[in-house]
Amino acid sequence: MTTSEDQVDVEAPSEPATMTFADLGLGDAVLKALRDVGYETPSAIQAATIPTLLAGRDVVGLAQTGTGKTAAFALPVLDRLDVSQKSPQALVLAPTRELALQVCEAFEKYASHLKGVHVLPVYGGQGYGVQLSALRRGVHIVVGTPGRIMDHLEKGTLDLSELKYLVLDEADEMLKMGFAEDVETILADTPDDKQVALFSATMPAAIRRISQQYLHDPAEITVKSKTTTSSTITQRYLMVSFPQKIDALTRILEVENFEAMIIFARTKSATEEVAEKLRARGYSATAINGDVAQVQRERTVNQLKSGKLDILVATDVAARGLDVERISHVVNFDIPTDTESYVHRIGRTGRAGRTGDAISFVTPRERGLVKAIERATRQELTQMQLPSVDEVNVTRLARFDDRITAALGDTDRVERFRDIVAHYVSHHDVPEVDVAAALAAVAQGDTPLLLEPEPEPERRERFERNDRGDRPERGARSDRQPRAGFANYRIAVGKRHRVEPRQIVGALANEGGLRRDDFGAIQIRPDFSLVELPADLPRGTLERLSDTRISGKLIELRLDTGAPGRRGPREERGSGRDDRGSRGPRQDRYGR
Numbered sequence: 058m059t060t061s062e063d064q065v066d067v068e069a070p071s072e073p074a075t076m077t078f079a080d081l082g083l084g085d086a087v088l089k090a091l092r093d094v095g096y097e098t099p100s101a102i103q104a105a106t107i108p109t110l111l112a113g114r115d116v117v118g119l120a121q122t123g124t125g126k127t128a129a130f131a132l133p134v135l136d137r138l139d140v141s142q143k144s145p146q147a148l149v150l151a152p153t154r155e156l157a158l159q160v161c162e163a164f165e166k167y168a169s170h171l172k173g174v175h176v177l178p179v180y181g182g183q184g185y186g187v188q189l190s191a192l193r194r195g196v197h198i199v200v201g202t203p204g205r206i207m208d209h210l211e212k213g214t215l216d217l218s219e220l221k222y223l224v225l226d227e228a229d230e231m232l233k234m235g236f237a238e239d240v241e242t243i244l245a246d247t248p249d250d251k252q253v254a255l256f257s258a259t260m261p262a263a264i265r266r267i268s269q270q271y272l273h274d275p276a277e278i279t280v281k282s283k284t285t286t287s288s289t290i291t292q293r294y295l296m297v298s299f300p301q302k303i304d305a306l307t308r309i310l311e312v313e314n315f316e317a318m319i320i321f322a323r324t325k326s327a328t329e330e331v332a333e334k335l336r337a338r339g340y341s342a343t344a345i346n347g348d349v350a351q352v353q354r355e356r357t358v359n360q361l362k363s364g365k366l367d368i369l370v371a372t373d374v375a376a377r378g379l380d381v382e383r384i385s386h387v388v389n390f391d392i393p394t395d396t397e398s399y400v401h402r403i404g405r406t407g408r409a410g411r412t413g414d415a416i417s418f419v420t421p422r423e424r425g426l427v428k429a430i431e432r433a434t435r436q437e438l439t440q441m442q443l444p445s446v447d448e449v450n451v452t453r454l455a456r457f458d459d460r461i462t463a464a465l466g467d468t469d470r471v472e473r474f475r476d477i478v479a480h481y482v483s484h485h486d487v488p489e490v491d492v493a494a495a496l497a498a499v500a501q502g503d504t505p506l507l508l509e510p511e512p513e514p515e516r517r518e519r520f521e522r523n524d525r526g527d528r529p530e531r532g533a534r535s536d537r538q539p540r541a542g543f544a545n546y547r548i549a550v551g552k553r554h555r556v557e558p559r560q561i562v563g564a565l566a567n568e569g570g571l572r573r574d575d576f577g578a579i580q581i582r583p584d585f586s587l588v589e590l591p592a593d594l595p596r597g598t599l600e601r602l603s604d605t606r607i608s609g610k611l612i613e614l615r616l617d618t619g620a621p622g623r624r625g626p627r628e629e630r631g632s633g634r635d636d637r638g639s640r641g642p643r644q645d646r647y648g649r
Contacts, residue, residue, distance in 0.1 A: 081107045084136050086170040091132075093570065094166060095324035097347065097374045100125035100395050102280045107133055110254060115275040117268050118256040124280055124433075125395040127163045130224045130254045134198065135164065137221075140173045143195030145215070147222040148247070150203055150240060152230040154180035158559070159425075160226060161200045165563050169570050174198070176563075179215075181205045187555060189214055190608065203231060203239035210246065220247045228257040228264055237263060244271040290407040293441040294392075294417040294427055299574045300540050302390060302418055303334050308444040309388070309416060310340060310368075312452050317361055317383035320370045321402050323391035331390060332370040342368035345375040373398055379405055389417035392426055396433035416441070420574075457497075543577045544592035548612040551584045556607055561588060564612075568605040569598045587617055 078091050078099055099107065102120045109116055110133035120126050134147045151157040161178040168174040177191045179201030192214060199206070199215070209215035223244070225231065231240055244253075244267070253272050257264050268275055297305045306320070322328045325346040332344035343357050343366055354375070360366035362381050369376075373393070384406045393399045399417075406413030417438070419427055431437055465471060478492050539545050550556045558579045565571055565588070577589025594602075602614045 076104055078103075078107075078132075082111050083107065083132055087132055087136050087167060089170045090167050093169060093324075094572070095322075095327070095372065095391075096128070097372060100129075100397055102126050102278065103129045103132075105278045105280070106130070106254075109276050109278070110134075110252070111136065113252060115252060115272040116254045117260075117272065117275045117277045118254065118280075119260055119278070120256065120258070120280040124397060126226070126256050127160055128167065130226075130256070131160070131164050131167055134222050134224075135168050135171060135174070138171070138174060138197055140171070140197065142197070142219065144219045145196055145199045145217060146220060147198040147224070148206070148217060148220055148243075149198070149200040149224040149226055150206065150231065150243065151200065151226045152202065152234050152236065154178075154182065154202060155425075156227065157200050157202055162563075164198055164200065165567050166572075169567060174567070176200065178559075179205050179209065184555075185214075187557075187560075187608075194609065203236040203243065206243060207239045210243070217243075217247050220251050223247055223251050223253050225253070225255040225257075225267075228255050228267070229259050229261060232261070232263050241267065241271070289411065290403055290413045290415050292403065292415045292417075292436060292438045294419045294438045295441050295443060296424075297418050297420065297443070299420055300542065303331070305418065305443055306331075306335075306388065306390065307338055308449055310335075311449050312444040313386060313414070313416075315367075315414075316385040317364075317366075317381065318368050318386040318388060319376060319379070319384055319402075319405050320368060320388045320390050321376070321393070322370060322372065323393075325372060327391065328370045328372055328375075332368075335368060335370070340368055341366055342370060344370045346372045347374055349375065373402065376402070376405060381405075382411065384413070385411075386414045386416065389415070392417045392419055392423055394426065396430050399430050400434065539589045539592075540577055542592060543589045545587045545617040546590050546614055547617040548586050548588060548607070548614050549584075550607050550610050550612055551582045551586050553583055554608050554610055556581065556586065560607055561586060564605050564607045565590075565602055565614075569594075569602045571598075 076099060078096065079088055081099060081104065083091075102118060102124045103126075106116055106118055106126070106129040110130065116130075118126060118129065130149075138146060149157075149160055151160055157178050157180050161176050164174075164176045168176070175191070175194070175196045176198045177188065177196040177200070179188050179199055181202060181204055183205075188209070192209075206215065210217070225240065228240070231237070253275075255264070255268055255272065255275075295305060295309075310318075320331060320342075322331055325348055328344035328346045332342045335342035343360070345354050345357055349357075357366065357369065358379065358381065361369055362383065364383065370390075371379075387403050387406045389399070389402060393402065403413070403415035406415065417427075427438055478489065478496075481487070481492055482489055548561070550561075558581070561579055561581075562576055565576075571590070575591055578587075579589070580587040599614065602612070605612050605614065
């Protein structure tokens with residue numbers, strides 16, 4: 058312990074730094090996972106903290122939520138993890154179950170290329186059984202709330218004797234919630250030679266005392282974020298599921314009066330995919346990312362400036378330093394996970410005193426990011442609604458009117474065609490208005506001018522009933538159809554195995570290298586579960602997932618064809634409970 062600390066003040070740059078995660082000393086497996094999720098450059102807290110933790114120093118990090126601090130401590134821990142050791146090596150304390158689950162998911166995402174890493178969330182409100190069975194099998198990283206961690210320590214079910222890394226996340230919040238005594242007890246009962254990282258938004262006296270008493274020669278890292286956004290930028294967000302993003306983007310492009318636009322996507326492949334789909338819908342769109350040569354990048358930017366190109370789909374790094382006055386709109390197709398990136402992105406519009414619009418797509422799981430952005434920028438984001446069919450059609454008709462008006466201005470051409478139309482009318486006895494409508498149809502081509510009204514959603518009964526009004530058999534499949542591009546996969550674990558959606562997502566994502574966006578609905582049945590996954594899963598991914606275990610049971614993942622499953626345990630025991638249709642009149646217990 059020491060009373061002096063090295064203090065490092067880090068100010069977030071006005072443009073993302075050219076430093077990469079590879080420059081921080083992380084290993085190949087972790088770097089590969091970061092590439093998979095589209096992280097290209099570290100945030101200020103990550104750039105300052107990761108090398109310090111990799112060097113073995115304790116750290117006190119002062120940073121707001123949304124600055125990327127989870128990766129700042131998770132990446133060094135994973136980089137030095139010893140998978141052969143089955144007892145917990147890292148413990149992360151978080152003030153709430155929501156944050157604990159969020160941190161747990163981050164660890165699983167960053168560990169996607171590390172074989173056999175097990176992460177366990179431990180929090181109140183969850184049954185002890187799941188936690189105890191996982192601890193018995195062996196866990197490398199435990200993420201939990203102080204109260205439940207203390208319960209396990211008192212029961213002797215959590216062994217922290219070989220702990221190497223301890224993280225206090227949002228330490229000031231833990232103290233506000235009354236966990237000060239628990240936190241100090243846990244710190245005192247863990248090995249003296251452990252490495253400790255303490256993160257807090259503020260530095261009250263209690264946090265300062267804990268850092269001086271329980272941390273060894275800590276480096277104090279303070280991030281001073283420039284998280285202000287221009288008042289000339291209108292900031293909105295749209296709640297949308299991942300599969301709906303392209304359609305939502307298309308509607309927004311139709312109704313928004315934009316001059317030029319940058320659409321930010323998280324990964325290189327996503328930029329190419331979005332640009333290709335927009336081109337297929339008739340928009341002038343091009344992607345730029347880290348794979349685009351500098352000469353091509355300069356040519357694309359010049360096209361954007363000159364008006365030959367209207368839409369640029371880019372990653373954060375590719376758009377660095379981009380200053381084009383024509384950009385009236387920024388769309389976050391994938392909302393950034395840290396507020397600094399958000400500020401940098403929307404700063405591409407509203408420059409030089411001009412007004413601008415920023416629209417962010419937010420999936421239901423990303424609601425918390427909106428709150429983090431609002432807290433950091435001290436500005437409220439307005440929720441918008443998906444443009445309706447009527448709004449799109451009004452815009453289309455207005456543009457069609459404009460095209461007619463513009464054509465009427467070319468009097469010479471109109472005069473020549475007037476003679477042709479008059480000749481047709483006189484020879485075919487057709488009203489001129491019908492001829493005009495036919496010519497408009499020819500000009501429009503096969504693409505309908507107006508969108509069709511959206512069909513009314515079908516009302517479904519809670520249970521399908523058969524002719525006798527009975528509920529369906531317990532093993533019957535749901536009538537829920539998977540969304541476009543997805544298929545139902547069957548796994549051999551269900552309610553009687555005490556599985557939860559979180560466990561299914563964590564196991565499949567970890568073993569198959571899947572992202573959160575690769576998962577659709579999960580239906581947990583008594584003896585099996587149905588999981589919506591991409592219909593075109595590669596064979597290698599399917600083979601890896603087939604060997605996955607959840608709650609110790611092999612899941613035997615396979616495409617669900619709708620065929621009846623194996624008989625349930627009751628049928629296998631031959632209980633004699635045949636289908637009611639094959640039995641005679643019902644008898645009471647005395648045979649009457």
